[in-house]
Every structure is written in C-alpha cells, then in structure tokens.
Amino acid sequence: MSDAGLPAVVLAGGLARRMGGGDKPLVSLGGRPILSHIMDRIGPQVSALALNANDDPARYRSFDLVVLPDSVAGRPGPLAGILAALDWAAAQARSHVLTVPGDTPFLPRDLVARLAAAVAAGALAAIATSGGRRHPIAGLWPVTAREGLRRALTDEGLRRVEDWVGRLGAVAVDFPIDPVDPFFNLNTPEDLVQAERLLR
Numbered sequence: 001m002s003d004a005g006l007p008a009v010v011l012a013g014g015l016a017r018r019m020g021g022g023d024k025p026l027v028s029l030g031g032r033p034i035l036s037h038i039m040d041r042i043g044p045q046v047s048a049l050a051l052n053a054n055d056d057p058a059r060y061r062s063f064d065l066v067v068l069p070d071s072v073a074g075r076p077g078p079l080a081g082i083l084a085a086l087d088w089a090a091a092q093a094r095s096h097v098l099t100v101p102g103d104t105p106f107l108p109r110d111l112v113a114r115l116a117a118a119v120a121a122g123a124l125a126a127i128a129t130s131g132g133r134r135h136p137i138a139g140l141w142p143v144t145a146r147e148g149l150r151r152a153l154t155d156e157g158l159r160r161v162e163d164w165v166g167r168l169g170a171v172a173v174d175f176p177i178d179p180v181d182p183f184f185n186l187n188t189p190e191d192l193v194q195a196e197r198l199l200r
Contacts, residue, residue: 006112007048007094009068009085010038011078011137012102023059024186025051025102030199034186035063037105045112046098050088052081053102072153078137078161079153086146094143101137101185105195108182114173115140123171131177136161138183139170 012025012035025035035051043049050066054075057067068088070080082099089097096119098112108114111128118126119140128138145168152158152167175182180198185191 005047005094006045006096006098006116006140007050007085007089007092008042008046008098008100008112009050009052009081009088010035010042010065010102011081011085011099012051012053023053023102025053026059027186027192029105029186029192029195034103034105035060038100038102038107039063039065041105041107041109042098042100042111045109048092050085051102052084052099072150076153077159079149079159079164082137082139082141082161082164083146083149083153086141086143086149090143090146096140096142098140099137101135101183103186104138104183105186106180106182106184106198107138108175111138111175111182112140114175118171118173123169125165125168125170126173127165127170128175128183129172130175130181130183133183134162134165134172135183136165136170139165141168 026033050068052068054069060067068084072080085097085099115126126140128135186195
C-alpha cells in the first residue's frame with residue numbers, strides 16, 4: 001500500500017482530568033500549542049489531517065482542520081474517536097486511516113511509513129510500541145473494520161482500545177526511544193515540565 005495517500009486524525013476527545021481539565025492539544029509547549037507540534041510531525045506524512053474533538057469546534061478554528069465529533073453518545077473514549085476517523089476516511093474512499101493521540105508532541109517523522117509497511121506486508125492493522133510499552137491509539141486502521149467497531153461500541157459496550165487491537169490482530173511496530181521517546185504523552189503538569197526540557 002502507498003502511504004502517500006493516507007489520511008490521519010488526531011484524537012482529542014478526552015477530558016484531560018489529570019491536566020486540570022480543558023483541551024490538552026491547546027496547552028502551550030515551547031510557546032506553541034501541543035497540536036501545532038503534532039501537526040508539524042504528522043502533516044508532512046499524510047494526505048489529509050483532521051481532529052476528533054467534542055463540544056464547540058470553534059476553539060480549534062485557527063488550525064484550519066476538519067473537526068470530527070464522536071458519533072457515539074456518552075463519550076465512550078478513544079475508540080469512538082477511532083470510529084469517527086474510520087467514517088471520515090470511508091467518506092474519502094480511503095482504505096486506511098492513521099490515528100494519533102492529541103498529547104504526544106514528539107511523534108516519529110517516519111510513523112506513517114513504518115506502520116504502512118507493516119500493513120503492506122500483510123497485517124490488517126498496525127500499532128506503535130516504544131520502550132517496551134504499547135501505544136494503541138497511534139495506529140493504522142482498515143476502513144473495512146468500521147462497522148464491526150460501531151457494533152462493538154454500541155451493542156457490546158467495548159471500551160478498551162487494546163481489546164479491539166486484539167480482535168484485529170494488529171501488528172506492533174517498535175520505535176526507538178533515543179534521544180526522546182516519540183510517544184511521550186502529557187497527562188500531568190509534571191509531564192509538561194519534562195516536555196519543555198525535552199524540547200530544549
């Protein structure tokens with residue numbers, strides 16, 4: 001498969017409770033929103049970029065991104081964001097879509113190429129790992145799986161991304177953590193302080 005035509009969606013539908021609430025992608029890092037850092041990393045790798053976020057989309061207007069709300073009520077978590085990404089990609093007649101978390105400013109510049117290579121080699125889906133940890137939200141997903149995911153969310157109450165990863169038999173692709181773990185995510189104010197150090 002060619003990675004040049006892949007769309008991507010940044011998942012930002014969470015409530016950021018450990019960060020004190022609000023929108024983590026809008027938190028300032030190095031004088032710029034975290035979302036700007038993510039766009040710099042992922043934008044050049046994909047054909048189109050959108051954002052999964054709920055409530056008023058106007059707060060993201062300055063980024064000039066399509067904002068995709070969850071299509072499943074009740075904020076069931078990141079799987080709803082992945083479903084929104086799959087529906088968006090299906091509307092563009094794309095075979096796969098990349099999703100990444102909205103709080104990871106150091107994402108790999110070869111993320112799309114390496115996940116796409118795993119799918120081209122025969123995997124149905126692919127997720128990232130680093131430093132012995134799995135990062136299932138950073139994944140490349142087949143659009144053909146969207147109706148199964150919709151049923152799992154609405155009929156079965158599935159909520160854990162890892163459970164869906166297991167159902168798809170997604171392949172794990174490992175990324176180096178030197179000099180920075182590219183999947184370092186900002187959950188707390190302390191994480192933000194560390195990220196400022198890493199950015200410098």
